[in-house]
Structures are given as structure tokens and as C-alpha cells.
Amino acid sequence: MTPRPLQSRQTGSLSGTVRVPGDKSISHRALMFGALAIGETVIHGLLTGEDVLNTAAAMRALGATITRDDHGVWRVRGVGVGGLVEASQVLDMGNSGTAARLMMGLVATHPITTFFTGDASLTKRPMARVTTPLEQMGASFVSRSGGRLPLVIIGTENPVPITYRLPVASAQVKSAILLAGLNTPGVTTVIEAEPTRDHSELMLAHFGATVKTERIEGGALAVSVTGEPEITGKTVNVPADPSSAAFLTVAALIRPGSDVTLTDVGMNPRRTGLYDTLIEMGADITFLNRREQAGEPVADLRVRSSELTGVTVPPERAPSMIDEYPILSVAAACANGTTRMLGLAELRVKESDRLAMVADGLAACGVAVEAGPDSLTVHGAGVPPGGATVATAMDHRIAMSFLVLGMASSQPVAVDDSEFIETSFPGFVELMNELGARISAPEA
Ligand SMILES: O=C(O)C1=C[C@@H](OP(=O)(O)O)[C@@H](O)[C@H](O)C1
Ligand SMILES: C=C(OP(=O)(O)O)C(=O)O
Known part of the structure; x- marks a missing residue:
């Protein structure tokens, strides 16, 4: 299959109310x-x-x-x-x-x-x-x-x-x-x-x-x-997927002036580790209209841009946010201070070796990062330099995470292939652009 590269450029504030696809x-x-x-x-x-x-x-x-x-x-x-x-x-x-x-x-x-x-x-x-x-x-x-x-x-x-x-x-x-x-x-x-x-x-x-x-x-x-x-x-x-909502949440947090509402998001406590972590980092997220659907808790999330500060994420939190470390790493790169993520061995056997792909991608974008066998440390410095094409290795979450990084970076960030986004989040690019992102095919 021919790869489909995409590029993401720095954006202004994001605003709107959207529902991401089902969990x-x-x-x-x-x-x-x-x-x-x-x-x-x-x-x-x-x-x-x-x-x-x-x-x-x-x-x-x-x-x-x-x-x-x-x-x-x-x-x-x-x-x-x-x-x-x-x-x-x-x-x-x-x-x-x-x-x-x-x-x-x-x-x-x-x-x-x-x-x-x-x-x-x-x-x-x-x-x-x-x-x-x-x-x-x-x-x-x-x-x-x-x-x-x-x-x-x-x-x-x-x-x-x-x-x-x-x-x-x-x-x-x-x-x-x-x-x-x-x-x-x-x-x-x-x-x-x-x-x-x-x-x-x-x-x-x-x-x-x-x-x-x-x-x-x-x-x-x-x-x-x-x-x-x-x-x-x-x-x-089926509630909206908290793992998909994560990309819009982080994008809204890191773009000044943003105010985004995500409706109907699944809030099963065994899935919400990312949201707990972002709040510890200083994120302004309000959980509205909490209710239950077919035995699963859901809420509407109002997310406003926030100054984020680095934190340490303990290993025991990993199962409740296992798919969210790539996008948390993007939030960490745009935060002030160091974020340490521990207990990440399982990231190495996902769609790609996510620990390596995140570390390499962030380094290529000028972010200071250290990868251990099962840990990742990101030194946030506010605005990432960007200006790289990041390898995605058939991994939807790597592709979406780096497109979000490009929204905050001084120089555009490209991903070498966006095709696999279809596995979990059809319509990702359109939805992001509707909120104010600037994601498009790279200029020749
Ligand atoms: O049970 C599930 O639906 C999933 C479990 C997790 O995988 P592991 O069980 O391999 O941790 C997660 O990474 C995957 O996206 C979905
Ligand atoms: C790891 C994931 O999914 P799966 O294990 O189902 O491929 C994911 O969606 O991030």
C-alpha cells in the first residue's frame, strides 16, 4: 500500500463541541x-x-x-x-x-x-x-x-x-x-x-x-x-473512546485560548489514568453530566488550555492508560519541567515498539528525551522545535500523537504514514481541522 504522509502546522486556539468515534x-x-x-x-x-x-x-x-x-x-x-x-x-x-x-x-x-x-x-x-x-x-x-x-x-x-x-x-x-x-x-x-x-x-x-x-x-x-x-x-x-478523546484533549490543553467539549466519553476508571495524570500536571478538565450507559460510566469533558508542569507517572497507573503514553509524551514535551513515565515494558509489544518510536520521534523534533528499558523521561520546554518527519511503523497512535505535536511546534511536524489512523479513529484529521488544526498533505 502507498504510504499517506501528512503534515501538521502550528495552530491558534481550538474550539467546538464534538463526539469522537465509539470505544x-x-x-x-x-x-x-x-x-x-x-x-x-x-x-x-x-x-x-x-x-x-x-x-x-x-x-x-x-x-x-x-x-x-x-x-x-x-x-x-x-x-x-x-x-x-x-x-x-x-x-x-x-x-x-x-x-x-x-x-x-x-x-x-x-x-x-x-x-x-x-x-x-x-x-x-x-x-x-x-x-x-x-x-x-x-x-x-x-x-x-x-x-x-x-x-x-x-x-x-x-x-x-x-x-x-x-x-x-x-x-x-x-x-x-x-x-x-x-x-x-x-x-x-x-x-x-x-x-x-x-x-x-x-x-x-x-x-x-x-x-x-x-x-x-x-x-x-x-x-x-x-x-x-x-x-x-x-x-x-458504545461510549466515545477515551483513548481517541485523548488526542483532542491534549491538543486543546497545549493550544492557548482553546475551549473544547468532548461529549459522551467513556469514563471507566480502569481507562482514565491519562486524565488523572493531566490533572496532576495542571490541566483544566471538567467532567460534566456524569451518567451510566450499559454498565459503563460516561461524561462530557470540557477542556481548556492550561499551563502544564512535568510529573512522575507511577508504574501502577500503566494499565489504566496503556495506550495513552504516546500522547502523554506530547503533553510532556509541551509542559514545563520533566515528566517521568515508569512501568512501560508493555509499550514495546504494541502495534510498534512505542517506547522507541516516541523517543526517536521526540528527539527528531528537538525534544530532550531519555528512554530506559521500561521508562521514558521527557524534558518539557514549552514550545517544541518540530521540523521533522517522524516514522510511524504502522502505528495509529504514533501517527496521531505526532500530528498533535505539530500543532504546538515552531516548525511543522510530518508523519511518514497516516493510513493506520483508520484502524481506531476514522475521521481524525477532519475532526481536528474542524476544531482549528492545520493538518494536510505535506508541501512538495
Ligand atoms: O482489551 C482491550 O481491548 C485492550 C487491552 C490493551 O492491550 P493489552 O491487554 O495487551 O494490554 C490495550 O492496549 C488495547 O488497545 C485494547
Ligand atoms: C494496542 C492497541 O490495540 P490492539 O492491541 O488491539 O492492536 C491500541 O489501540 O493502541
């Missing part, structure tokens, strides 16, 4: 759980990013009927727990770790064989973290690349429930095991030392499954699902 994590789950439910699931506000469209295609290949009407409402007719059928084609999960890993959990405890692949980014990402527990439940895997995609899963006819302690903080691994547990007799339990996003637990309960979370010795959480439930189709209203 990606919740959108994947709504399609998957709808596909396992009996009856019809109606989804409002589903993200139509490429990652989620890949999930829809995969669930259709596994037997569900999924349609979208002219008003953007999605309907899923499910097959019932245990009812997935063998796909006749390879399931290509594109750029999406969530789709690949959760789907592997789903098929592992059905007596079907499934072939998975992904793009050049996804095929580099570790999958042993899911294949190891799923093997304990009875599935087998064939892969020529040390457990990475492409791989084949031979699902088991006689799944066994397990109790599994997560070796890394990962909602994807937790969810893969819980989804495998759905078609397994008895109780399947995942123990997590650090709380990760709980959208699977909340949505499974909404669909009628029995899911329990208990605090156990040492403060860890034990999350259990009771197997072989009958789950029934439900209505799901």
Missing part, C-alpha cells in the same frame, strides 16, 4: 458477545474503524449474522455459546491485537479449526501469552514463528476450566481466557495482580453471564466466569 475495546466485545448470544443484539455507536470491521468479518465467518443499517445501527444475530462454526477462510485480523487474541479465546473451546493471520505489525506481536493458557484448557496450536501469527488453532471438544495467574497485566489475555471459559463446563478464573480494563466482565454480566470479581490475598483480583451460560441478545450503546 474500540467495547466495540470488539459487543460484536463478539452478540455473536455468542441467543437472539438479536442491537449496537448503537459502534466504531467503524478497520480493527472492528475485521472483528465483524471474523464473527460472520464463524456463523453470526451481522448487518448495519442506514442510520449506523448494527444488528447481530448470534449462534449461542458453543454454536460457532468452522470458518472456511483464514481470519485476517489486520492490525488488531485485541481482535486476534480475544477471537483465539473464543474458538479455542469450540471443536473447530481456525487459521489466523494479520498484517506486518500484528505478525510481530507475542501470542504465547494467550496460547499458553488456552493450551491448558485443551486447545492446540501450530505456528512456524514461535507462537506468533500466522497460526492455526485446533479447538478442543472437551475443554477444562483453569485458574490462571496473568504473567503480564493484560486485559486481552484476561478476556481471551474468560471467553474460552464461556464454552467450558465449571468455573474459569483469571487472577490479575494489577486491575486491567474490565469491559469484558461488565458486558458479559450485561448479557446475562455469571461473572464474579473478588479481591484475594496480596490485593490481586480473581475474576471468574461460570461456563455454559445462556446469554441473550441485548442493546449496547
